[in-house]
Amino acid sequence: MELQYALELVGTFVFAISGALAVREKEHDLFGAGFTGFITAIGGGTLRDILLDSYPLVWIGDIHFLYAILLGVVAAFIFPNLLSRLRKTFFLFDTLGIGFFTVLGVEKALSLGVRPEIAAIMGMFSAVMGGVIRDTLTNDIPILFRKEIYASACLAGAVIYLVLSYLGLERSYNLLISMSIIISIRLIAMKYKLSLPRLD
Amino acid sequence: MELQYALELVGTFVFAISGALAVREKEHDLFGAGFTGFITAIGGGTLRDILLDSYPLVWIGDIHFLYAILLGVVAAFIFPNLLSRLRKTFFLFDTLGIGFFTVLGVEKALSLGVRPEIAAIMGMFSAVMGGVIRDTLTNDIPILFRKEIYASACLAGAVIYLVLSYLGLERSYNLLISMSIIISIRLIAMKYKLSLPRLD
Amino acid sequence: MELQYALELVGTFVFAISGALAVREKEHDLFGAGFTGFITAIGGGTLRDILLDSYPLVWIGDIHFLYAILLGVVAAFIFPNLLSRLRKTFFLFDTLGIGFFTVLGVEKALSLGVRPEIAAIMGMFSAVMGGVIRDTLTNDIPILFRKEIYASACLAGAVIYLVLSYLGLERSYNLLISMSIIISIRLIAMKYKLSLPRLD
Numbered sequence: 001m002e003l004q005y006a007l008e009l010v011g012t013f014v015f016a017i018s019g020a021l022a023v024r025e026k027e028h029d030l031f032g033a034g035f036t037g038f039i040t041a042i043g044g045g046t047l048r049d050i051l052l053d054s055y056p057l058v059w060i061g062d063i064h065f066l067y068a069i070l071l072g073v074v075a076a077f078i079f080p081n082l083l084s085r086l087r088k089t090f091f092l093f094d095t096l097g098i099g100f101f102t103v104l105g106v107e108k109a110l111s112l113g114v115r116p117e118i119a120a121i122m123g124m125f126s127a128v129m130g131g132v133i134r135d136t137l138t139n140d141i142p143i144l145f146r147k148e149i150y151a152s153a154c155l156a157g158a159v160i161y162l163v164l165s166y167l168g169l170e171r172s173y174n175l176l177i178s179m180s181i182i183i184s185i186r187l188i189a190m191k192y193k194l195s196l197p198r199l200d
Numbered sequence: 201m202e203l204q205y206a207l208e209l210v211g212t213f214v215f216a217i218s219g220a221l222a223v224r225e226k227e228h229d230l231f232g233a234g235f236t237g238f239i240t241a242i243g244g245g246t247l248r249d250i251l252l253d254s255y256p257l258v259w260i261g262d263i264h265f266l267y268a269i270l271l272g273v274v275a276a277f278i279f280p281n282l283l284s285r286l287r288k289t290f291f292l293f294d295t296l297g298i299g300f301f302t303v304l305g306v307e308k309a310l311s312l313g314v315r316p317e318i319a320a321i322m323g324m325f326s327a328v329m330g331g332v333i334r335d336t337l338t339n340d341i342p343i344l345f346r347k348e349i350y351a352s353a354c355l356a357g358a359v360i361y362l363v364l365s366y367l368g369l370e371r372s373y374n375l376l377i378s379m380s381i382i383i384s385i386r387l388i389a390m391k392y393k394l395s396l397p398r399l400d
Numbered sequence: 401m402e403l404q405y406a407l408e409l410v411g412t413f414v415f416a417i418s419g420a421l422a423v424r425e426k427e428h429d430l431f432g433a434g435f436t437g438f439i440t441a442i443g444g445g446t447l448r449d450i451l452l453d454s455y456p457l458v459w460i461g462d463i464h465f466l467y468a469i470l471l472g473v474v475a476a477f478i479f480p481n482l483l484s485r486l487r488k489t490f491f492l493f494d495t496l497g498i499g500f501f502t503v504l505g506v507e508k509a510l511s512l513g514v515r516p517e518i519a520a521i522m523g524m525f526s527a528v529m530g531g532v533i534r535d536t537l538t539n540d541i542p543i544l545f546r547k548e549i550y551a552s553a554c555l556a557g558a559v560i561y562l563v564l565s566y567l568g569l570e571r572s573y574n575l576l577i578s579m580s581i582i583i584s585i586r587l588i589a590m591k592y593k594l595s596l597p598r599l600d
Contacts, residue, residue, distance in 0.1 A: 030597055035545075051250075051257060053256070056514075059518075114260055118263070136536060137545070138541070138545065139539065145223075145337070151235070152231040195229055250450060251450075251460065253456070336537055340539075345432040345538065395429055397429065397430055
């Protein structure tokens with residue numbers, strides 16, 4: 001459990017950095033970039049918890065998340081060029097992050113007593129809605145609607161976690177397998193520029 | 201009551217179809233279209249219930265709504281051309297839908313103990329905010345702000361429902377009359393391209 | 401306390417006017433302008449209270465706020481040119497408003513038992529998120545992300561309020577000082593076109 005908590009803080013830190021850097025080419029000042037990092041980091045979990053009436057919200061009940069975000073934003077301020085050059089590394093961290101937060105989101109929803117179908121949606125929301133809210137606020141087409149396979153990878157991983165859990169697989173194995181599937185789908189889709197068919 | 205429940209599911213199904221089809225000309229993949237259908241179908245009621253602190257949210261407490269949405273999205277995937285050619289039929293269903301969901305939204309808000317003025321706003325929100333959230337996410341000007349009379353028809357119908365209810369009219373008559381007024385305003389406004397004056 | 405309540409209603413009235421006038425150059429009809437005024441006036445406090453699970457929402461529990469908004473919207477309808485010519489006066493009222501609502505938001509959050517760091521964020525949200533939601537719905541770049549110092553002034557004032565409160569300053573002095581600082585930062589930034597550095 002301690003490892004999981006540490007990973008949640010690290011994931012929040014990474015999401016805050018990538019959120020703050022996401023507006024580099026825009027007109028944002030430092031405050032706007034920090035705000036964007038904040039929204040990216042907390043948006044998904046906040047939406048999940050509001051939909052499920054689970055209070056206090058994680059970042060309101062535990063101040064460490066706010067400090068993880070502040071650290072991430074400050075890092076983005078001090079080392080923007082370094083961090084931007086590490087774009088590939090960051091993409092990897094971000095992908096690890098969405099895998100991790102998807103599965104944790106599924107587990108949290110289940111622990112609040114909802115049906116597995118709902119838990120799968122909540123897992124996906126935890127991982128991707130921070131970015132969706134960020135993109136909406138900054139007038140971008142949300143990443144969800146762009147061509148790359150992104151939220152659908154999370155949804156697939158969430159469903160697999162639920163199926164394996166139903167089949168009785170031990171939690172730690174299940175976490176690793178489901179996360180790996182999300183991460184693999186995303187990496188393979190990016191590498192080979194795969195995308196889902198369009199509606200036409 | 202059984203009829204009402206069936207109509208709510210059908211309305212959700214129709215809203216999901218029109219939401220999924222709304223992004224046809226955009227860059228959305230199948231997942232994005234499905235997500236858009238989902239948001240359109242649940243957005244208004246979800247916002248209403250969060251504002252009124254009414255939990256569990258309808259689609260989280262009753263899984264049938266999620267299946268109605270899935271059915272609608274799948275229908276939009278399989279028969280997009282057929283459904284697009286039925287545009288006029290759909291416009292009619294959508295108009296029936298906003299009339300129906302407005303009045304149900306007013307009733308739900310009243311049952312939670314708020315004042316009639318607030319209930320009228322909640323009725324309108326139930327009907328139109330799913331489309332507003334959808335349009336905002338997809339970077340369109342929300343339908344609410346476009347020229348056609350849309351949300352204002354819902355608000356007018358909500359107020360009429362409240363007045364007739366205050367005057368003691370029996371519920372089923374009131375439902376029919378208020379819905380008919382919303383639907384009539386909307387259809388007449390579309391046919392004769394009526395719009396409210398602008399602020400200038 | 402009576403003075404504070406009266407000021408809250410006046411502030412809501414002013415926010416509704418500036419929200420309704422904000423869409424003058426757009427395609428909005430009267431309903432859209434009224435809706436925009438409504439969102440601007442209630443958005444920030446509503447988001448704060450949803451995040452903090454504080455129900456009923458202020459404008460749902462006390463109908464006077466809705467009437468203050470209606471009055472503001474009607475005023476914007478009847479006197480748009482007069483009010484637009486008073487732009488400078490309005491800018492001043494709006495600046496007074498964000499100072500006032502920031503400090504009240506901090507106090508409300510503290511009274512609900514959150515940590516001061518969270519209360520500072522909630523104070524800023526109370527003041528600025530109504531405008532952010534408005535700008536997002538109307539497809540503008542939210543004011544938060546534009547060059548002028550705006551939300552950062554609120555955050556600075558919120559932090560100063562908390563520090564002075566921690567140091568034991570009497571509430572009414574603290575309110576006046578913190579509000580004055582927010583208002584001064586904003587006015588000076590506008591006059592000398594100051595802005596925070598960008599991330600680059």
